Amino acid sequence: MTIQFNDETFRDDYTFRNSEWAIKRFPFPFHEDSYMYSVNMERHRGGPDGSVYAKRFDVDEHYIAEMRDRALVLADDPLRCQSLPHMTLAGWDLLELIMVSKSEDYPDLFELHRDGTTWRWVNKPLGIDDTFTFMDEASLPYGPMEYITRQTQGDFAVLDQRENNLWMDAGMVTTQADWSLDFDIGMNFFEWHAPVPLAHEMGVFKRALKFLLNVQQDSPARRLNWTMTVNPLLDTSPENYHKWGIQKTTLTPENVGRKQHLRVELQTFYRLPRSNALVFPIRCYLIALEDLVTVPKWGRRLHRVIRDLPAELATYKGFIDNRPIILDYLSRFDDGLPTSPGIWPDIHSEPPLQT
Amino acid sequence: MSRFHFPPSIHSRPVYGTLAPRAGAAQIMLADAEGAEAILSVAQADPELMRRAHVIYIPKGTGDRFTDPLRAAAPDILHIAPSYGACTQRLHRVFSAAPMGAQIYLAGTEGLIGQAMALALQIGIPKSAIQTEHRGSVARRVQCVHCKGITEDVMTDPFQCGHCGLNLFVRDHYSRRLAAFQGVCIDAEDPGNVPAPVELYS
Numbered sequence: 001m002t003i004q005f006n007d008e009t010f011r012d013d014y015t016f017r018n019s020e021w022a023i024k025r026f027p028f029p030f031h032e033d034s035y036m037y038s039v040n041m042e043r044h045r046g047g048p049d050g051s052v053y054a055k056r057f058d059v060d061e062h063y064i065a066e067m068r069d070r071a072l073v074l075a076d077d078p079l080r081c082q083s084l085p086h087m088t089l090a091g092w093d094l095l096e097l098i099m100v101s102k103s104e105d106y107p108d109l110f111e112l113h114r115d116g117t118t119w120r121w122v123n124k125p126l127g128i129d130d131t132f133t134f135m136d137e138a139s140l141p142y143g144p145m146e147y148i149t150r151q152t153q154g155d156f157a158v159l160d161q162r163e164n165n166l167w168m169d170a171g172m173v174t175t176q177a178d179w180s181l182d183f184d185i186g187m188n189f190f191e192w193h194a195p196v197p198l199a200h201e202m203g204v205f206k207r208a209l210k211f212l213l214n215v216q217q218d219s220p221a222r223r224l225n226w227t228m229t230v231n232p233l234l235d236t237s238p239e240n241y242h243k244w245g246i247q248k249t250t251l252t253p254e255n256v257g258r259k260q261h262l263r264v265e266l267q268t269f270y271r272l273p274r275s276n277a278l279v280f281p282i283r284c285y286l287i288a289l290e291d292l293v294t295v296p297k298w299g300r301r302l303h304r305v306i307r308d309l310p311a312e313l314a315t316y317k318g319f320i321d322n323r324p325i326i327l328d329y330l331s332r333f334d335d336g337l338p339t340s341p342g343i344w345p346d347i348h349s350e351p352p353l354q355t
Numbered sequence: 356m357s358r359f360h361f362p363p364s365i366h367s368r369p370v371y372g373t374l375a376p377r378a379g380a381a382q383i384m385l386a387d388a389e390g391a392e393a394i395l396s397v398a399q400a401d402p403e404l405m406r407r408a409h410v411i412y413i414p415k416g417t418g419d420r421f422t423d424p425l426r427a428a429a430p431d432i433l434h435i436a437p438s439y440g441a442c443t444q445r446l447h448r449v450f451s452a453a454p455m456g457a458q459i460y461l462a463g464t465e466g467l468i469g470q471a472m473a474l475a476l477q478i479g480i481p482k483s484a485i486q487t488e489h490r491g492s493v494a495r496r497v498q499c500v501h502c503k504g505i506t507e508d509v510m511t512d513p514f515q516c517g518h519c520g521l522n523l524f525v526r527d528h529y530s531r532r533l534a535a536f537q538g539v540c541i542d543a544e545d546p547g548n549v550p551a552p553v554e555l556y557s
Contacts, residue, residue: 079503180500186532187367194367195528238500238539242521245543321544 002108005064005125011072016232016286022061023291027052028343029224029264033304035313037199039207044222044268048344052266053222056101057152058283059109064125066153066175066234073174073235074150079182080237081146083158083170090158090170091145092135093272094279098148123151145170154266154283157181159189159212161276166212168192169277175234175284177227177263178241178318197312215278217271224343225265228319228326232261232286251322256329257290260322262302289329297340297350299333306330357389357490359556364527369469371489376401379458379484383449384430385471387413387439389491390463391421397460398428405430409449411442413467439467446471450478459485466496466507469534476531493556497525498535505535511552513541522549 008015018026047053052060073080083091099121103112111122117134128151132139140147149156149172158170165188173181184192189209190200199205215221229236230248251259266283293299306314307327314320335354340346361370374393382404386394391412398405408430414422415438422435436442453459459475461468468487475485494508504518512525516538523538530537542548 180537182503183498183500183528183530183533183537187530191367191531194365195526200366238537240501242501242540242543245540246546248544 003059003061003063006061008062008065010065010069010232010234014231014233016062016065018287018291019061023287023294024345024347025051025060026287026292027224027264027266027285028292028295028298028301028345029226030301030305031343032341033301033339034308035305036310037202037204039204039211040223041208041211041221042223044220052283052285055105056220056268057098057105057154057281058266059102059106059125059153063153067126067151069234070150070172070174073237077239080174080239081149081172082181082185083143083145084186087145087158087160087170087275087277088137088143090160090272090275090277090279091143093275093277094156094158095144095148096134097270097272097279098152102152126151145172152281154281157280157282158272159278159280161213161278164213165189166209166278174237176237176282177225177229177265177284178236178238180238182239197316198310212269212278215269215271217273220268220270222266222268225267227263227317228322229261229263229286230259230322232288234284234286236263248318248322251325253325253328256322256325257293258288260289260326260329261286262289262292289326293330293333295345295347296333296353297346299330299353300335300337301339303327303330303334357392359489359493361489361493361556367529368527369465369487369529369531371468371487374460374462374486374488376404377458377486379456380454381457382408382460383453383457384408384410384460384462385412385446385467386410386461387463387467387491388415388417389421390461390467390488391417391425391490393462393488393490394460395421395424395428398430402428407431410434411436411446411449413437413439413442413463415464439470443474446474447478450475450480453480457484460488461485462488463490464492464494464508465489466494466534469496469529469531473531473534495525495555496535497523497538498530498533499523499538501540505533506538509536509538509555511554513549513552514538525555 010016052058099112102110109124113120119134120131122129155175156172157168159166160169167188168184171181193205230251264285268281270279314323374397376397384394405428409432410430411434413436461471494510496507497509498505499516502519506517513522516523521540522542524541526537528537
């Protein structure tokens with residue numbers, strides 16, 4: 001299908017909207033009516049046609065607007081994109097992975113023409129047609145990681161693997177759930193996850209690390225993570241928290257359906273061939289509660305998950321103060337009927353909301 | 356007593372040990388304030404080792420309380436510096452010239468240990484050759500996550516950023532690269548509502 005790209009903003013007037021198509025393909029993160037941390041990792045080898053799992057790097061209607069927002073963030077704070085000196089090779093690996101994947105998965109939008117080390121990259125949505133020399137940094141306007149991730153939705157953490165650990169040694173991070181690349185760069189897996197409550201004690205990170213250290217080339221993995229965001233703000237960074245934190249206090253019973261968004265990260269993991277680094281794309285999807293509840297199963301389930309979530313997690317995810325307003329709203333979309341297992345919307349098999 | 360036992364914390368927060376003499380081609384020791392006591396206990400345990408030691412010491416308000424005992428320990432070289440900033444170039448030179456097997460001893464405040472550790476690792480000294488011991492003040496070196504300015508010797512939580520003026524709470528999240536804890540705006544969701552500062556670990 002041809003994607004109709006939205007002209008929209010993720011700041012100020014917040015004109016971001018999901019189309020009916022985007023709502024139905026939203027990566028709803030709860031496979032049952034409750035939530036706790038787990039190493040919910042699975043192979044990333046496609047998914048149902050049209051779903052966000054179908055392609056290696058999903059492109060959707062928000063593509064152009066998200067890239068515009070990224071450019072604004074970087075102009076304001078170039079430290080959101082950093083690469084330690086030993087990570088340049090991994091940057092080329094990443095550029096190759098994305099260019100090859102996108103040109104194969106979306107031939108109508110992206111083209112890659114390779115003649116030895118002379119590569120021509122055509123990005124039609126963004127109006128880019130560049131010819132460069134693979135592995136020659138001087139032939140691109142940015143370093144390879146920055147160049148390609150300015151053209152790819154989602155944040156990117158590029159992890160070096162050594163000493164049986166993963167090290168966050170490069171990244172492009174402008175749509176993050178409140179963590180700072182500039183502060184965390186150079187940390188190992190346990191250090192950058194240090195502030196997460198409960199999960200260390202549960203052994204989640206030890207198991208996750210073990211899994212990730214063994215991710216092989218051509219067998220990428222994926223998982224979903226989630227949080228809540230008031231307004232469709234992509235840049236919920238600690239750097240700008242003193243500016244956006246106040247927006248959390250603007251939630252009211254009248255505007256909660258429109259303003260409160262479920263924020264879902266599709267996290268994927270790819271082994272890179274030359275550097276043996278692991279790239280960790282973190283793709284952010286936002287959906288307003290009023291759109292989410294148009295899928296009856298999701299309305300029922302989200303209410304139950306948010307209601308039963310341990311206070312520590314609601315605090316860590318930053319919505320403990322707003323939980324009562326959110327629950328009041330969501331309870332109207334929970335008629336107590338059972339829900340089908342799994343994350344899919346099941347529009348045709350699940351009953352409509354009983355009133 | 357200049358020793359403080361930090362309560363258990365999150366994974367990114369550094370933990371410190373106790374300095375002990377270790378055989379090595381070169382002995383490089385850096386301390387500030389009460390950190391001198393840790394150096395002196397190494398000297399006591401192995402007086403011979405001091406003959407090969409290059410000691411850099413920053414009194415930081417302790418006057419000559421420790422300088423005379425350090426001199427009496429008879430290190431090969433004793434350099435008294437007025438601040439960490441003042442001796443950074445010297446330290447860089449000394450670390451860079453350190454032969455294989457050199458032993459590094461860092462003692463005193465977290466800010467000093469963290470910065471010297473980052474410098475040594477950046478120069479290529481293996482972590483296994485570096486010992487640390489916390490002594491004296493529990494003050495922290497804190498980076499404001501908003502303006503990126505670093506404030507030294509933060510004694511309270513919250514505190515006011517010395518660069519941008521925001522009121523910051525002090526997290527335990529720590530960057531070894533920056534040798535700093537993270538400070539985050541405390542009143543972003545309720546501007547002006549800043550709790551009274553409380554001394555760290557009080």
